Amino acid sequence: MFLQFSHSELHLTRWFPATTTAILSFIAFCFQKGYAPSSVTSVISAISYLHKMHNLADPTATFVVRKLLHGVTKLRTSIDQRTPVTKSILHQLVHSTPHISDCYYHNVLTAAMYLLAFHAFLRIGEIAVTSTAQEVRSYR
The missing domain is CATH 1.10.150.130 (Tyrosine recombinase, N-terminal domain)
Structure with a gap:
């Protein structure tokens, strides 16, 4: 720039x-x-x-x-554009999981993560783990 x-x-x-x-x-x-x-x-x-x-x-x-x-x-202060997840937004998220993947298992896991995070007040880092490519290969 x-x-x-x-x-x-x-x-x-x-x-x-x-x-x-x-x-x-x-x-x-x-x-x-x-x-x-x-x-x-x-x-x-x-x-x-x-x-x-x-x-x-x-x-x-x-x-x-x-x-x-x-x-x-x-x-020039920036305003936080994020909005809290409400129950109606949570329902939209859960119902949108079939559009994420063709794998039913992954969609159920994703919906479960949404529901758990919402009801337990968790952040993504508290329920998800980043894995390296080597770890992913070892599970296959």
Whole structure:
């Protein structure tokens, strides 16, 4: 993102090492375009990391850059779009399981997980385990 911005908006042929002025302009540009503060912060962190890896002065570590990022976060707070699962949503989830897989067994397991998680107030990490490819092969 910063590379494209440097070429198109600042007309720079080299963007690295970045200047504090270019970083500030990029943050303002992202704010005007409506980017989420977390997205801007991620890009700034990546730029910071590159400078540190090359043992260069970090232009993102200046007071004014940190304050501008803080201001962007304060001005554009994101609203949580998630809604709680109600009983009617739970019923929709359970009835939609036949569309997940052709395997009846997997659909019953999925419905059971939905019901257990809802009634026991569990999060997905409390009822599901991620497995590696090697573990999956050993069960077959």
